[in-house]
Amino acid sequence: xxxxxxxxxxxxxxxxxxxxxxxxxxxxxxxxxxxxxxxxxxxxxxxxxxxxxxxxxxxxxxxxxxxxxxxxxxxxxxxxxxxxxxxxxxxxxxxxxxxxxxxxxxxxxxxxxxxxxx
Amino acid sequence: xxxxxxxxxxxxxxxxxxxxxxxxxxxxxxxxxxxxxxxxxxxxxxxxxxxxxxxxxxxxxxxxxxxxxxxxxxxxxxxxxxxxxxxxxxxxxxxxxxxxxxxxxxxxxxxxxxxxxxxxxxxxxxxxxxxxxxxxxxxxxxxxxxxxxxxxxxxxxxxxxxxxxxxxxxxxxxxxxxxxxxxxxxxxxxxxxxxxxxxxxxxxxxxxxxxxxxxxxxxxxxxxxxxxxxxxxxxxxx
Numbered sequence: 001x002x003x004x005x006x007x008x009x010x011x012x013x014x015x016x017x018x019x020x021x022x023x024x025x026x027x028x029x030x031x032x033x034x035x036x037x038x039x040x041x042x043x044x045x046x047x048x049x050x051x052x053x054x055x056x057x058x059x060x061x062x063x064x065x066x067x068x069x070x071x072x073x074x075x076x077x078x079x080x081x082x083x084x085x086x087x088x089x090x091x092x093x094x095x096x097x098x099x100x101x102x103x104x105x106x107x108x109x110x111x112x113x114x115x116x117x118x
Numbered sequence: 119x120x121x122x123x124x125x126x127x128x129x130x131x132x133x134x135x136x137x138x139x140x141x142x143x144x145x146x147x148x149x150x151x152x153x154x155x156x157x158x159x160x161x162x163x164x165x166x167x168x169x170x171x172x173x174x175x176x177x178x179x180x181x182x183x184x185x186x187x188x189x190x191x192x193x194x195x196x197x198x199x200x201x202x203x204x205x206x207x208x209x210x211x212x213x214x215x216x217x218x219x220x221x222x223x224x225x226x227x228x229x230x231x232x233x234x235x236x237x238x239x240x241x242x243x244x245x246x247x248x249x250x251x252x253x254x255x256x257x258x259x260x261x262x263x264x265x266x267x268x269x270x271x272x273x274x275x276x277x278x279x280x281x282x283x284x285x286x287x288x289x290x291x292x293x294x295x296x297x298x299x300x301x302x303x304x305x306x307x308x309x310x311x312x313x314x315x316x317x318x319x320x321x322x323x324x325x326x327x328x329x330x331x332x333x334x335x336x337x338x339x340x341x342x343x344x345x346x347x348x349x350x351x352x353x354x355x356x
Contacts, residue, residue, distance in 0.1 A: 021354075032310065034270075039353065090354050097351060101294050107187060108197045111162075112204070115183040 003071040004054040010080045011050055014087060018043040125157040125228065126207040128198030130191055131215035135168035137327060141217050142177050148221040154228075155179075160201055161215070162194040191279075192300025196293065203288040210288055214279040216327060223280060223320040230318055231282040237313040238287050240273060241280030241320035250322055257338065261302065264342065268349055269306040274317050277301045287313050298337060299344040306348075 022043060026036040049056065053071070060066040127145065131138055142159065149157050160181040161174045165188030174182045183197055195212055202210035209231055213219045223241050230239045244262075247255050258277045266272040277298075283291070290311040293303045308315055 035353065042353075090351070093347075094351060094355050097294075104189065104193060104196070104294065104296060107185065107189060108193070108200055111183050111185050111197055112201055114186075115181055115201070 003073060003076055006073075007053060007071065007076045007079060008050050010076065011083050012047075014083050015043055015047045015050065017087075018046070123208040123232070124206060125154060126198075126202035126205065126210045127157055127159045127224065128195065128202060128210055128212045129159070129161045129215045130164060130194030130198060130212070131161055131166065131170050131174075132164040132188065132191075132194070133166045133168045133170060134215040135166065135170045135173050137217050138170055138215050139173040139176065141215055142174065142180060145213075145221045145224070146177070146179065148225065152225050154225075158202075158205070158207070160198050162198050164188055164190070164194040190295075190297035190300075192293065192298065192303075193296040195300060199283065199288060199291070202283075207288065208285050209282060211282045212279060217325065218322050219280045220321060220323060226318060226320070227280060227282040230316060231284055234284070235314070236316035237284050238308060238315045239282040240275060240278050240315060240317045241282075242275035242317040243278055243320060243322040244275045245317065245319035246321070248321075249324060251324065254324075260338075261341075264345070265302040265305050268345055269302070269309060271305045271309040273305055273315060276305050278320075280320055287311075295344060295348075297340070297344070299341045299348075302341070302345055303348060 019040075022036060022039040025031040025039075026033075031039070057066070057070065127149075129138075129141070129145075134141075138161070142161070145159060146155075149155055149159075158181060159179065160183060161170075162183045162185060163171045163174065164185045171182060171184060174180055181201070183201060185194065185197065198212065199210055209228060211224050211228055211231075213221075213224050219241065227239045227241050230236065243250060244255065244258055258275055262273060262276045265276045278301075287308075290313065291304065291307050293300050293307050295303045
């Protein structure tokens with residue numbers, strides 16, 4: 001199988017998930033129009049890079065901007081690994097942030113419950 | 119001023135034992151002379167290690183909320199505004215505990231808020247920055263500019279601690295920053311909720327003591343990092 005097709009197949013789920021989340025956030029009114037457009041543009045950019053990765057490589061090579069060899073299987077694994085690590089990073093960051101918020105809420109409620117009127 | 123409206127004054131304090139007594143005494147005196155003696159004065163003692171709590175307890179008509187842990191200015195303000203919201207306040211005004219704000223200015227912020235034209239009134243020290251050290255002017259203007267670049271809302275003095283909130287703003291605004299990052303995050307939430315903001319000029323009383331408090335230049339680095347994190351997380355997670 002062509003390595004560029006493999007790269008697309010392995011990474012397309014991340015983009016689809018990104019699109020779904022973008023639409024879901026907008027429909028549930030958790031985001032404004034500008035952020036929706038920016039998110040949509042971001043995932044479209046990733047999608048375009050994936051679809052045209054071979055053309056991009058050819059362009060860069062023809063113009064002397066890179067002298068690396070064409071995509072190898074380890075390159076595909078590496079690129080997919082970067083995407084996976086990025087997704088995990090965002091998820092973990094979000095979970096830690098959510099826990100931090102809940103701890104702050106708990107702290108505040110406890111403090112208010114123990115308030116003193118003089 | 120309509121006496122039926124319920125007012126809460128929120129004062130976050132951390133190790134302010136030497137000055138907080140004077141600040142509260144002056145505030146209570148000014149409130150009385152303005153006919154606002156029914157206002158609830160709430161001091162959030164953010165885990166102080168000095169005698170801040172004892173100084174507050176000596177005063178009557180003051181609610182003391184003790185943070186079990188020192189959590190930062192943002193957390194203290196959030197606790198205070200949450201208290202105001204939960205006790206049904208119509209208006210809440212926040213002011214610093216270091217004596218930087220004149221309680222007469224607090225009354226002016228409240229008066230502006232009561233005109234019901236704005237949801238949030240900010241006492242801006244930068245409209246007339248006379249007497250303010252140049253590096254503070256630079257720091258505050260930089261904060262405002264950075265908030266604009268990141269969140270698309272420009273407020274002249276986004277870092278001011280003297281702010282008034284009406285009931286609508288109290289109900290709608292939630293922020294999560296615990297430290298001074300809350301100043302910029304608050305502006306972001308204001309924009310997201312479509313709330314009306316107005317700035318009025320106030321004077322900042324700078325003493326050697328008040329200058330030793332507040333944000334330091336190094337904290338700015340931390341604030342910038344935190345704000346970028348919020349922007350990044352919200353971009354991907356909403």
